[in-house]
Amino acid sequence: MVTNLIAPPQPSEISIWFKESRKYKGLEDSSVWESPRERMSRECTDLLMDFARVLDNVTDGEGTSARLSSERAPALDRLEAAAEAGDECAFLEALESITWYSRPPADFIRAVRLALEAGAHLAARQIALEGAKYYPEDSEIGKYARVLAPPRLVSKNLQPNPARRANREWLKVHGGEYRGQWVAVQDGELRGVAESLRQLIKQVGSTKDVLLTRVP
């Protein structure tokens, strides 16, 4: 007996389901845990989205590529207005009304940039990741997705560096004497002071194990 059988959505439901799915994902990190049922549901949706795009190509007289060309979409204009106003809520609301599967990569990129301007930073990430999923061959949207992806742990087994403590102690005790200036501190001793980081690096030469900071 088959259990957990999920009825595929009707074509008219596809857009709604997709939007609901996006809304859900927008609240959480992309690495959110999925149950097997949720995963099957998402994969089913993705397959149907791909199918819908193929259908677009077949049934649309000029084909999807023509329809996806550079025509200016009113929905994106709403995103732009919200971004200019710095209105994150209006931006997210406008985002909900857009059916992304039929958008060209340039629209995803434009929406990511507008999301950043609107302060909708998680949405920017989600749009970029979604765009890269639909256009894996597009290097530009791929770059956006890569740059905005969640931070990735490179190493968590690095040895501690207690020598840094002396530099920090120096900053706490003497930092006030150098406000607004760049200082170089090594082993708890001042190595150089300058108006700019470039001048400071010229003074100290090697920056290995040297704390370089502008005193606030």
Added chain:
Amino acid sequence: MPLLKFADANKRITISIEIEGVATTAILDTGAPYSICEPEIARELGFDSADAIEDIKISTWGGKVNGSIHRVNLSLPADEGTSLSLDAPVFVPDLDQDFAPGFPPSFLGLIGCLQSMRFAIDPSSENFYFMASPR
């Protein structure tokens, strides 16, 4: 849990970090979406523009700021316990903007950095405790 002492006599939560291997300091700001790299540091390190989103505006509490987002190596060197190293996005403001002197310093923000770890702050002992998120 690994810990780091604050590095600021004025009680701002300033900690030691490394950006692309260069030791500097950053202010912890759990309300900031992105980590910010001081533009002079970015310029001297010569971040690769091939792995960056350039010429963007981002919305901050202080208004809109022009700059670029780069993917960099960001390390938190622990005084005690194990240090962490992340591949993370940082926002680099353009240098040619009308900032107040000394602004912006480097910040560690939530979305681009702190979200990948568990952390606790003890202002009385001036300690920042952190570890990689188990997820």
